[in-house]
Each structure stands twice: as structure tokens, then as C-alpha cells.
Amino acid sequence: MLCCVNPDCQKPLNPDKNKYCHNCRAELIPLLGGRYRPTQVLSDEGGFGRTYLAKDVHKLNECCVVKQFAPKLQGTGPLTKAIELFKQEASRLQELGEHPQIPTLLAYFEQNSYLFLVQQFIDGQNLLKEWETRGNYNETEIRELLLDLLPVLKFIHVRGVIHRDIKPQNIIRRQSDGRLVLIDFGASKNLTATVQTKMGTVIGSHGYTPLEQMQDGRAYPTSDLFSLGATCFHLLTGVRPSQLWIQQGYGWVASWRQYLNSSGKNGVSVSIELGEVLDKLLQLDIQKRYQSADEVITDLTLRLPPLSSVPPTILTPTFTSTSANTASVSPKPNNNLKSQLLLGSSILALGLGGVWYFQTRPHTMSEYSPTISNSRPTIQPKKNIPENSFVPKPLKGHSSDVNSVAFSSDGTTLGSASDDKTIKLWNLASNQEIHTLEGHSNWIWAVAFSPDNKTLASGSADKTIKLWNVETGKLVRTLEGHTDGVTSVAFSLDGKTLASGSASKDKTIKLWNLETGKLIRTLEGHTNGVASVAFSPDSKTLASGSWDKKIQLWNLQTGNSIRSLEGNAGTILSVAFAPDGLTLASGSADKIIKLWNPVTGKLIHTLKGHNDKVNSVAFLRNSTSNDVTLVSGSSDKTIKLWNPVTAKQIRTLETGSGYIYAVAISPDGQTIAGGGSGENILKIWQTIQ
Template sequence: MYPRKLIAVMLCCLNPACKNPSHPDDTNFCSNCGTPLLLLRNRYHPIKLIGAGGFGRTYLAEDIDKLNEKCVIKQFARQTRGTYALKKAKDLFEQEARQLQKLGEYPQIPRLLAYFEDNSCLYMVQEFIDGENLLSELKQEGIFGEQKIRDLLQDLLNILQIVHEHKIVHRDIKPDNIVRRSSDRKLVLIDFGASKQLMTTVMPEHGTAIGSMGYVPMEQIEAGEAYPASDLYSLGATCFHLLSGILPWEAWKREGYSWVKCWRKYLQQPLSQELGLFIDKLLRQNYKQRYQSAEIALQELIKLPLNSSQPGEFFFSGNQPYLSQESSQESVTRTLEPSYVNSNSINSNSINSNSINSNSINSNSINPNSISSPSLQPGIPTREIISPSNFQSMLSSSLLEAPAAVSTSNNLPSLHSLALPKQSSKVKQGLTVVGIFILLSLGIYGIWSKNKETSPSVQKAETSLSSTVPSEEIVLVKTLTGHDSRIKSMVISPDSETLISASTDNTIHIWHIPTGKLEKKIANRNSHVRSIAISPDGNTLVSAHDDNKIDIWYLPTGKLVTSLNGHNSDIFSVIISEDGRTLASGSENDIKVWELATGKLQTTLKGHFAPLKSIALSPDGQTIVSASANKIKVWDLSTGELKTTIPQEAGIYSLAIAPDSRTLISVDFNGHVHRWKLKTGVLKHTLADRRDTVLSVFISQDGNTLVTGGPNNQIKIRNLRTGDLRTISTDHPDDVKSVAIAPDGKTLISGNKDETIKIWRIP
């Protein structure tokens, strides 16, 4: 340190133990501790204490070499004894600083300006972000709406993708560590736990906080472990806080860890089902069941429909949340008080250390006594002080079952479409062009109809079907109601008499197709049913659940025969072979093959690094096909050998194999229906008849008819021999999530997000 220069502002004492560090500019020594008041490195002028904790302090400062440009100084006081421990701490600090220097090249992360050691303390100087954090924004503008949360998620997931690529875990994501920069309104992630690796040698004193309670996942609380998925949990908890105005810690104190299963009841406005399920997966108790990277989460977020017409199945609708609106507002106000440092990450700049509204700086606004001797009151803390004596009892009362599982929606706008609201004039021009195009198309269609030209066959790759057959011959027979949530999966019995439907309302319904009567309703436990399959003899039903289990039912009685365990994450798809001997199930990134009669696990196939979306078994029993976000894999069922991998430009949502076992059908998020040679993986045709996601696909037993369902309430029926296309407007108010054709070829079933099932008669 060097003698200070005369500057007509406040000057802070840099003694980490000083309880009254702020002094006027004409003071040469600290009146509290006697420490000389000096500039740091004869350059950095600390003007305000903005954060403090067990490992040091954070100051707002000015860089006099840059015309008094504001910056943030993080000070890490020596907490170790012994030469080796101190050297190790210093090495780790420098290593982390270099990582942050790389991160600082990203515009939504504060730049690292300097790091050094001075007077037995370690220092890091970072860029100051002028703006308001989201906690302040919440207080001033009220709870966030859905679109605002979606925008936040997209920004933060992009930032976290960069952070995690550099092998850094933030560990303390919460509203007050996310700043909306005044200059461009961009979100900036601040308060990186630069010294989190110091925990290997530097241990906090007993009673020091171990994270921002409520935002911190169990693995970080219980074992001090942190993964990229840990940051995603904190991001989910942040979304809850901003949507509800209620601290996650308040919900935790009320519900224990099971708050992550019932968080919707605290909301004061509807939330779309898709976004709710997305947040569900961020909040999974088991980190292995969350999205495993920000990249995967971002891909799933982009797939969500822009504007869901139906609110989520769980939302605030009359039952008062735990905290009333008044107390919720009070909680928001309280959280603005000084919070305390996470000793896992040693975030000594815990109070917006990189971000302060420069117009509101008040050097007397911090009470150093409250910083060094915090006292917690019920309902207040953004961070809770936990000692070994009270932590174990709190943890034991909070170790509850895992949260409800997630099924991500797949109505997929592009990144460009997410930005449309900001380009309204261009959008209007685009819509005008589209309108003219539609009018021209209608005119051409009229000429085509008049001349009665015959329709051409399906074109080769990347061409569209050019003929459309009117759908008046396809008649709606019945609309079935009874489920309380969206339809996830449907199967039809071999005799074409029985329909089985599965829903996220945790039930399976068994219907008589000719009469539309609900014959049975079965449910085993409180878990969403993700997929169902029926055996060729019609006696066995298999259901996959979001609690990682498979149930096997005797269909004539609706009785549960057994449950299969073995998956470690949600099961997305189940299918039974044509001979009724083999059951296959697909989860996050593996496929399990079972002997259906005994429930014995035969093999596990691994090779996907993104969640599986669909699996299919060839009718000849030789091949199993699996699809994830960007790959299709073809396996030999008998040996488990990977035969071929087919890269994809867009994520695959569903698969089907033709009865001849020679053709594979895949549908993707861009609306393409691909036909592949199953044996070689060579593309035969691409049917690009829509620009929206295709959500479901089904091939008739004779192999001649292909049915797809998707957005815009439409079902498309193709004749694979002639290329003829029929389009049905279903009158469903939302997307068609599931389609099936009865074995007799005379009945088409469609299931929807609006909880209804429609039965159609095909001539």
C-alpha cells in the first residue's frame, strides 16, 4: 500500500476486522482501529463498504488511473495458518482469477480488472455494473410475468453455458446476483464465487452461512458439492421467487424440501403448463435428474411454445398461498437488507457487489456492527446462518421425496421467433408478404381444382407433398372427457375395441371405443404417466412413470402385476415387441431391454448424451431405434451392438417403424417427416409440409397410412403409396400430442393438451 492522495470523497479502512470503516477524506488514520487510510496500490480508492463476511469484504471503489471510473474490490483476508496452507490458498485464488479473466470477456459477466496480494490480503478488482438487481426490480415493479421469466431464463442459460464451459460453478445464483444493466437493459450475472476453490484449504468459522438458503440445492448444503446442475436448481428457485414474490426459504420452512413439488400453489397468476414443467426439472432434488447442462436446458426452453393458450395444471386459483400478498411484499422489502456471505463460495460482495445504482450511494448506509454480528429474524434472511447444531435437525426435517418429474413441451419456436416482439415492424412486413403468398397459393389451388389434375407422388428429399385430399370423408364420432390434465400417450387394443390413455393427471383410463364409455380408471401412485404400451394379445399393459419406475398391469382386471426398477431418471418411452416377449424402455440417456414375462433386465444400451425422446422396435424383432436431441441410433436388439448413428439437424420428437421393418419414420422440431432406410440409415424422403414441430407419428398396420399430429390443431394423414395428404382440423383448442390408428384401419384417435380425446371414423 501507498500513501493516499487527497480526494474529496469518503475513504474506507481496509482492515478486514474494522467495525467502522468509513471516514471523511481529511482523515489519515481510522478512528476505530488506527489503521492508516491508504489507497490500494496507489490506484484504487475504496469509497464504500458494500458487503462483508467471514473471509473479507467488498468495496465500491474508484480507479484514479481511469478518471475515477467505478470498480469493485473484493478483499480476501488470510484465514489460514501455516506457510503451505497460505501458499495453496494463494495459488487457488490466482487460478480462479485467471478463469474469471476469461469469463470477463463475455459481455454479461463483469470483467476482471486486476488481482494481487497486498498486506497479507488477497484482492480482486472487477468491473462495476451500474444498474438494479432483480430483487430491487421485484420490489419496484412487482412479480414477474411469464414472458419476463422466459426472457430471464434464456439470458441466464446462455451465460451459464459459457460459465460451465470454463469449468466454473457459480454456486450463488439468486435475484440479487442478477443485474439489469442500465445502459442496455441486458442481464448481467455477478458475484462469482471466485474463491470457492479456497474451501480446500480455507475453512469458515462455525456458524458461517453455507449458501443462500432456499436457492441452494441439497448436494451443496449437505456435502458442499456443486455441479452445473446445482446452478440450474438455483436458477429455478430464482424463477419461483420472481414469479411469486416469496422467498424460497419461506416455502422451505413451510413445506420442507417438498416445496419444489408444490411451488405452484404460491403463485398469484396463471403459468403455462410447459414453463411450469420446465421449472419443475430445474428444481429436482436429485441433481442427476435435472438438466445436466445449461445447453440442454436452453434447447428445451427454446422448444416451448411462445404463447400457451392454456395455463398450467397447477396455478394459483383461489387458495391463498402461504404468504399473503401483503406479507409477500414485506418479504421482498426485507430481502433488501444486508445479507451474509456464502462461505462455500466466499462471496464477500454478497450485496450487489458488482452493481449499485450510482445515484443512490450513501456511505453511511451500512451498519458494520450488523455485518460482523448478524442476528436473524424469522422470515427475513436471504441467507441463513447455520451452525452444526441446528443444521442437522433442519436437514432431517427437510429430506423429503423428489419433486414431480418433468415432461418438456416440444412446440418449438426458434431463437429468432423468441426475439420477434422486439422487431414488430419487420414482423408486420413479414406477415404482409406471407398474406400475399397465401392469396397467390389459394388462386393456384383454385386453378388446380378446376383442371382436376391428378396429384403427384411424394417428391425426393426436402420437397413437400403437392396434393391435398379434402377431409370431409373423415368424420368425428365422439369426444371423450375424463382426464384432468393433458394426454401423454395412447394405445389401442388388437381387437380395435379398447382405447387406453395415459395422462399427467397420474391416471390411466380404459375406454370402450364403440360406445365411448369409460370402463376403468387405474392409478398406482402419485406420479405422472409418461408412456404406455400394450402386448399383442391385449392382456398386458405397461406404463412408464416419472418416478423412474415401470408398472406392468393385467389389463382385463386392471390389477397391478409388478413394478420394475432400474432406471435412475424419468422414463420417456416404453414399447413391447411384436412377439410379446421383449419390453424396451428409454430414460434420460440409456435404454433398458427387459424380458416381459419375468421382468428380468437383459441389457442396457448407452450412447446418448442428451435425454431420449423416443424408442421404437422393428416388427421383426431384430432392431431397436432410439432418438435424442440431435441423433438417431440404430441398435441390434439381440447383441446390443450399435449399428449406425444418424446425425440430425433438428431434435427428434417421435419415431415409428413400418410393418415391413425396412422403413424408419422420424419427426422433428422443424416439422419435417423423414423416411429412412432402417438397415443403412440412408434418407429416402423428407416430407416438409409444415414449419411447426411435429409432436406425434403413427403408421397403420398395413403400412400404407402415416398420421402425424402437432400444432395448429391439425392432424395430417398421408397415403405413403400415392403421396395423397388429408388434413383434419380437430377443433382441439391446442396441440395434438398423440395419435393412433386402430388395427382395423377404420378408427383414428387423437389426444390433446386440452385433456380431451377425439374418435374419428376413417372410410
């Protein structure tokens, strides 16, 4: 069948043989833009344009979506202006389409006095249809939804785009991976708003659209947040906000809880904490509402308990790292399980994008060893580097959050892993991308280099570990066996064994023989997901930090637990051994760092100074002097350097924006990498010498 693209046609579907529409008699256009064949109307904008399902004849009839913009304007001046705006907005949409949860822009063009925009087709079901099939969502599912979509809203808001029509129909759960994709925004909507403003037409949907947008036609980032709250209300209760709006305007917003158990489909209740989040999302007063997606993510992470399992749709994570060859995951301010995972490693880092270059005198291990208590000298930095000596350089390439970064053991290469399902290898001398590694089918939560720099290991939400050839960028082997996402990976010092930790449905650690790819043994004992794993320097002991708030030490010869270290009030997000193996550092969601003697199990120090989750801890060792400093990264958007002997802060690095999900340190001790979220997904700071 072939669709008539006259937006006023009441029966646009025609047999393939027709040259003119059987209904409106308009001439049919077999191929839009010379390649896109419209076959079905997906939505109608009431004569202002339509959205069509189409086939790309240049790509074996691959499905795509064609959006038509048909402004009814008099004169060439207004039409020329509309075309100019269309091109500007199409360019903006092209930028947004770099995000994996926003459809990719394929083309835009003018034809027969209409403007067309072609986007990627998302194979999946929108949330309204999903609700109609399965009934009301529960609290966990609403939290997962929020934590999956809020990072997408942050992405578009940072780029100056307001969606203006968020509702269940405009959110699709992608069939391939279960992630939520935000659709139906961009060029046509912005143009519609521009052209129709004089007519008093408001873009949005009654009930989902906030007061300021309905009254004044003005929309802000917080306007999208109201619409997201209304969407959650709909999916929780089964009551359409549009119906309530017709009956009582915005009167339902203040008393939304009364509808929780009134639905005929699986009435549900919500916790006080989630109720308060929804209250703030649904505030009519724009000043009392959440002002940014980050604010909502923070409340979801800090005020609500961790999700019991890794959601299939999330992760704007909080991650941590542990030794030069380890990677582990920590919960991004839920930042989606990403809300639940934190990656940890000293040479490895997670997601925000940041690398800080600095020089300092760390501390000798003789000074730091817990067996020496009376002769520890006061440690001072080698020299004070003024804050303005850090020159940031963004590394452009990833299209979504970077969840893990790691240095090669020779310090020449940086590896970064992202929600966009890719790993990138960077030449640190030139800051240029070397390889893009593709193969995982879901977010990548952890990466680590082998000691000989020949192999990179990656752990993913797709439940697999992949081993890559660093020189060629080719996939060497895939390790399968975990029943949930792989949150952390770490190499033994001899490079023969890989340890991997997994999320809540699995709760185990697996040890792999890297020569054969075979499983050596599975370590069981944690009662929740394992966020971080780290080998001791002699590779005889493995430390694991878990969402069960405990650290386990394992004998790698027997596979038995040696002891459990307890005392944190929050999830253990990162663990790291000091280079001499006599001290173990842990970072926790309770904002505290603890230093332990792994031999005796005794607590050495408690370090306080961060005002949010400590997502990553790592030891910095100077390669020439053997000195050591402790480095920590936090959701409070700072990296702190500590004297591990005195437990005093040496310096705080203010990053300006974005949570720090992990820290990593180069082997020579001259470079710190910080990972997480922010305006620049991956960035480096280098000291001016």
C-alpha cells in the first residue's frame, strides 16, 4: 500500500498501482526524497502534518518514520522562514539523535511544499499500549522508569531542547534491550509552536501539560518534569490525567493519591519517599517543582532504598574503581542502577568524564603501613598546584554516560566504557581515539586492562564479559555464566585470572581462566549484588564490596571466605588494596571511606569529608618514590586526596558539574581520571608545568 501525503486526506491509504489518491485525488508520491515509501499513517496532527511509517528502498526496505510538516502559511516570506526554522531544528534533532534513547535523524528535505524529516524506526511498544496489556506499574517499575528517562531529559535540556509532550504514548520500550526511548519531539514540534503561537495554540497534551505551558505557551526543563510525573501517575493508577483535566482542571494534582487504589487494574500503593518525589514533580507552582533532572535523580537515590535488582532499562550509574587492573560498579545516583552500581578501581574510573593531571608527593608505604604507629611523619604535597593550572580537554566520541575508564599499565592508553554500548581506546599523548570496540548488547559497566596491556576486559548489563585485543580492537572471547549484569572486572597480577562480580539477581563472583576462557570457580556468600572486586597485590586474596553493606575477603586457593568486614551504614560501592596489601580502602553510599587491615580485619581509619556517596576509591603511588596517596570520587561532584596515615584531606578537586562515579590513576601517579556524568561525558585535565 501507498499513503497519500495530503495532510487533509481522510482516507490516505491507496493501492500500489494508483497514481492519484482514490479519496482526495491528490497526486501520489511513490518515494519521498527519492527513497522513502510511505506505507501507513502513524499519527495525525490535524491537518498540520502527519507521521508515517515508511520503507527505505535504498536499504532493503528497512522501516523508518517520516514526519511531515505542512504549515498553512500565506506568502513566500513566512514559508521561507518556516523552512529556515525547520532546517535549524532538524540540525538540533540530529545532535539529539546521538543519544541511544532518542531516534536517530536520517534525513530532512522539502518536497511539494511540504517539509519532511526521517527518523529511525524504534521496534517496540509505547507505554500506553504496554499498560493496556499488563496493567498498573508497581513502585519498583516506576522508579526504574524514572531512572531510565531522567538522564535522557538531562541530555536534551543541557542542549536547550524542551520536549513539551511527554506522555506514555511518546515513550517506547525498545524490544531489543528493554530500554525506554523518548520519541516525538524536535523539529516539527518546535516549528508548530513557532507558527501557531499567534493563534494561541499550545503544544502538549491536556492533563500532562503543566500550567505555565498551558496558560502562556512557555516551557522549561521543569515543565517536562511535570509531564513525567503525570505519566508516572497514569501508569501507577490507570487513570488518565487527560480525563481528570476535563473534569476538574488541575484540581487532581493535589489529591492524586486518592486514585492509587481506585483503578480496576491492579491498584497499587507507593512508599512515602516515592510519594514525596511525585508530589514535587506534580507541583503546579513552577518554583516549588524540581528544577532539573539531576535533582530528581538525587532524591530517588538518596531518599529511597536501593532497588533490589538491576533494572533492565537503567543506568546513569554511580561507579567506582579499585586497583590498576580492576573495575567495579556503584549506583549512580541511581543514576539508574545505574542507580545501583558503582564501579571501583584505582587505575580505573567510571563515568563522569574527567581526567585530572596533577603532581603531588604521595606517601611512602613504610609511613602508611598499619603495623607502624609511632614514627609516621606528617606528609605534605610535593608542591602545591594552583587550581587554575588544570586545563580541561574534552574527549568527544561517546553519545551517553561513560560508566568506566581505565589506564593501561604503561600509562599510554585510556579505555572508556559507556551506556552507548561501546568502549573507546584513547591515545593519551594525542588525546585521539584509537579504536571503538562494539559487541555488547547493553550498557557496559566495567573495563580493565590486563597487566601486559594486550587484553581489555569489559563487563556489561548484557550478563557477559568480553575480552578484546587492545592492539587490533578485535573481540577475542566472550565469557558467559552470570545470570545478571556484570558490574565489575579485575585481573590478577599475573594476568592469568579474571574476577567478575554481578548484580542483585546473581550475587556471585566468578573466577575465570583467561588462557582457556573456562570458569575456575564461583564465590558465593553475599546476600545482594557485588559492586566491586579487587585482587590483593600477591593475588592470593580477593576483596569484594556489596550492596549488602559488607566486604568479603576470599582465599583464592580454596574459594572460601576468610572474613567479613562490617560497619558501613550504606552500600559498599568500591574497594581497593594499597600497593603493599596491608590496607584495604572502601567507599560507601553512607558518604564515608574506611581503611581496614585485611590481615586482622580491624578498622584503621574512618575518613569523613564527602557530603554524598563515595563511589570510588583508589591508591595513588609514585612510581619512583613508592609514595602513596588515597583518592576518592563522590556524587558530591568532587575528588578528594587524602593522607592515609593521618586521615587528613590534602586537596579537593572541584569538577564543577556532574557526579564522580569513579576515579582512576595512571601507573606513574601523575594522572587522575574521574568518571561519571556531566556536560562533557569524558574530559581530561592536564597540569601546566
